[in-house]
Amino acid sequence: MxxxxxxxxxxxxxxxVFSFMQNGIQVFASEVPNITTNYEIVPGxxxxxxxxxxxxxxxxxxxxxxxxxxxxxxxxxFSLDGNVVNNITLDASQKNIIDFFIDVPLNTSVADMSxxxxxxxxxxxxxxxxxxxxxxxxxxxxxSSNIQSLKAINGDSIMLEIGITNTGNKDLTDLSxxxxxxxxxxxxxxxxxxxxxxxxxxxLYKLKVTIPSSGQAGQxxxxxxxxxxxxxxxxxxxxxxxSTSVNYFWWITGIIGxxxxxxxxxxxxxxxx
Amino acid sequence: xxPMLVVIKKEITDALKNKLFLIxxxxxxxxxxxxxxxxxxQVKVSLDSYNQSISFLKSLGKTTFPxxxxxxxxSSSKSFVNYIGLLGALLAxxxxxxxxxxxxxxxTLKLILSxxxxxxxxxxxxxxxxxxxxxxxxxxxxxxTLVSVVVISSAPISSGDIVRMFLFFLMSFxxxxxxxxxxxxxxxxxxxxxxxxxxxxxxxxxxxxxxxxIGDTMDxxxxxxxxxxxxxxxxxxxxxxxxxxxxxxxxxxxxxxxMSPTKHYERVGFALLNIKPGFEQNTAxxxxxxxxxxxxxxxxxxxxxxxxxxxxxxKRENIYQE
Numbered sequence: 001m002x003x004x005x006x007x008x009x010x011x012x013x014x015x016x017v018f019s020f021m022q023n024g025i026q027v028f029a030s031e032v033p034n035i036t037t038n039y040e041i042v043p044g045x046x047x048x049x050x051x052x053x054x055x056x057x058x059x060x061x062x063x064x065x066x067x068x069x070x071x072x073x074x075x076x077x078f079s080l081d082g083n084v085v086n087n088i089t090l091d092a093s094q095k096n097i098i099d100f101f102i103d104v105p106l107n108t109s110v111a112d113m114s115x116x117x118x119x120x121x122x123x124x125x126x127x128x129x130x131x132x133x134x135x136x137x138x139x140x141x142x143x144s145s146n147i148q149s150l151k152a153i154n155g156d157s158i159m160l161e162i163g164i165t166n167t168g169n170k171d172l173t174d175l176s177x178x179x180x181x182x183x184x185x186x187x188x189x190x191x192x193x194x195x196x197x198x199x200x201x202x203x204l205y206k207l208k209v210t211i212p213s214s215g216q217a218g219q220x221x222x223x224x225x226x227x228x229x230x231x232x233x234x235x236x237x238x239x240x241x242x243s244t245s246v247n248y249f250w251w252i253t254g255i256i257g258x259x260x261x262x263x264x265x266x267x268x269x270x271x272x273x
Numbered sequence: 274x275x276p277m278l279v280v281i282k283k284e285i286t287d288a289l290k291n292k293l294f295l296i297x298x299x300x301x302x303x304x305x306x307x308x309x310x311x312x313x314x315q316v317k318v319s320l321d322s323y324n325q326s327i328s329f330l331k332s333l334g335k336t337t338f339p340x341x342x343x344x345x346x347x348s349s350s351k352s353f354v355n356y357i358g359l360l361g362a363l364l365a366x367x368x369x370x371x372x373x374x375x376x377x378x379x380x381t382l383k384l385i386l387s388x389x390x391x392x393x394x395x396x397x398x399x400x401x402x403x404x405x406x407x408x409x410x411x412x413x414x415x416x417x418t419l420v421s422v423v424v425i426s427s428a429p430i431s432s433g434d435i436v437r438m439f440l441f442f443l444m445s446f447x448x449x450x451x452x453x454x455x456x457x458x459x460x461x462x463x464x465x466x467x468x469x470x471x472x473x474x475x476x477x478x479x480x481x482x483x484x485x486x487i488g489d490t491m492d493x494x495x496x497x498x499x500x501x502x503x504x505x506x507x508x509x510x511x512x513x514x515x516x517x518x519x520x521x522x523x524x525x526x527x528x529x530x531x532m533s534p535t536k537h538y539e540r541v542g543f544a545l546l547n548i549k550p551g552f553e554q555n556t557a558x559x560x561x562x563x564x565x566x567x568x569x570x571x572x573x574x575x576x577x578x579x580x581x582x583x584x585x586x587x588k589r590e591n592i593y594q595e
Contacts, residue, residue: 009524050331086284091332107281174495184516184523200357211526212516212520212523213520213523213527214523214524214526214527215511215564216540217564217565217566218544218549218551218552218564219551219552219554219555219563219564220551243563244566248566248569249565249566249569252569252573253572255577256573256577256580259577259580259581260580262584263580263583265585266584267393267587270588272391272392272393272587273386273391273392273587
């Protein structure tokens with residue numbers, strides 16, 4: 001009987017210790033569904049990895065979420081119910097799904113990568129995860145222009161040439177140029193209106209933009225990108241330095257000059273008083 | 274001492290005894306100090322907030338930081354543009370009008386012109402004397418602004434910023450000079466001094482408020498709150514099609530705006546103070562070379578009015594009467 005009691009006591013103690021260990025180590029068991037799945041990233045787009053976080057402890061905890069060093073140009077952030085979060089509080093046994101978003105730059109050369117995620121509980125317990133991504137290069141598009149900046153006079157039209165290259169592995173059809181000119185500027189013509197490019201092929205867009213004669217002098221950017229239903233290219237910004245027509249200067253100085261001559265003649269005729 | 278220097282000296286002494294001038298000057302300086310101090314404090318708050326965020330991120334072990342907000346220390350002078358548009362112009366008009374009218378009323382004009390002094394020299398003395406006063410006011414204001422920005426905001430201010438600021442105050446001086454010359458011209462042209470001041474104020478109201486307002490009101494996109502084109506659900510392409518059909522209307526609208534020195538002052542001032550985007554990379558002199566039409570828009574009317582004042586003053590026989 002005494003032996004049975006001792007065995008029960010030891011088992012009870014072991015259960016307690018085990019239970020304590022469970023809370024100490026798996027306090028925040030992070031279930032990460034699809035974590036072994038390789039997420040696909042597309043240049044210029046945002047990819048979403050979903051992470052389930054569970055508080056297996058008996059009390060409420062706050063978790064701080066952070067990422068390891070991201071490749072240059074990449075941006076990663078956590079989101080809960082549409083709000084960007086860095087901390088999340090979970091009640092005992094509560095489970096929640098967190099979205100990890102990663103913005104991929106258009107001109108990335110990173111093909112495969114693994115991003116470490118770190119989750120630190122308010123009592124200092126840490127857990128690290130690793131999310132891997134592979135670059136999808138089926139659809140990729142790049143545009144460029146040799147024009148660093150343009151000079152123009154208000155009321156003038158400017159011609160721009162934009163180079164476009166299909167840097168992906170598949171054909172790109174129905175490509176169209178998206179031109180975002182400053183307010184009141186008019187895009188007169190884009191040639192060609194639509195374009196199809198095979199992988200590695202490049203072409204040239206020509207466009208004509210008219211600056212309104214009422215436009216003020218200054219520097220204005222024309223933002224240009226190219227798109228179709230599958231992909232959007234990088235965006236380039238061409239600064240246009242608009243100056244006022246020098247004719248106005250001649251008109252104004254001419255009027256002043258005429259008035260000055262008239263004043264001198266007037267003084268000569270009537271004499272100084 | 275040459276006769277013109279005597280007139281200049283007298284003009285400055287008289288202005289400092291003119292109560293109306295001193296009241297307006299006091300108001301202008303007070304408003305400038307309040308607005309610049311508040312503007313500098315706002316820059317300081319933004320800077321402190323950014324520094325706190327960086328410290329917090331550093332404590333979290335982050336190595337990449339958000340870009341600094343646009344801490345444009347020059348923006349603290351933004352309100353000054355409005356004050357110069359109102360009180361600065363009023364100050365210059367009072368100076369211009371008083372400089373001629375006081376001489377008529379006190380009978381000193383007849384006395385001065387009976388001496389060895391030509392009418393054009395007399396007029397030059399009046400204009401230059403008052404211009405020295407206006408220059409002194411803008412210079413003092415610029416020093417107050419610079420000290421406030423450096424001391425209160427603690428924001429980094431470059432030599433380029435300082436040049437921009439002084440050029441902005443130079444534009445403010447040119448703007449006030451226009452109203453000074455307008456005041457003198459009308460005081461010379463119109464025998465009744467009160468009527469001359471009234472007409473000067475009416476012209477000021479027209480070119481400072483009505484013309485820019487007409488320009489804004491005639492802007493098609495300002496016809497509805499939130500923008501006409503976006504309210505009508507029009508995309509950029511449709512907007513451009515509409516604008517393309519209204520080129521003449523748009524040119525007329527712009528022409529009306531161009532007639533207002535206030536608009537020119539605002540345009541060149543905002544460009545120099547970096548309030549209008551697109552001039553951040555330019556040096557102060559580059560901004561002036563880009564905005565030369567606005568500088569000319571401030572200078573040309575003053576020169577034209579000055580020349581007209583010469584001619585009117587030379588021939589007037591009833592100049593002594595009010």
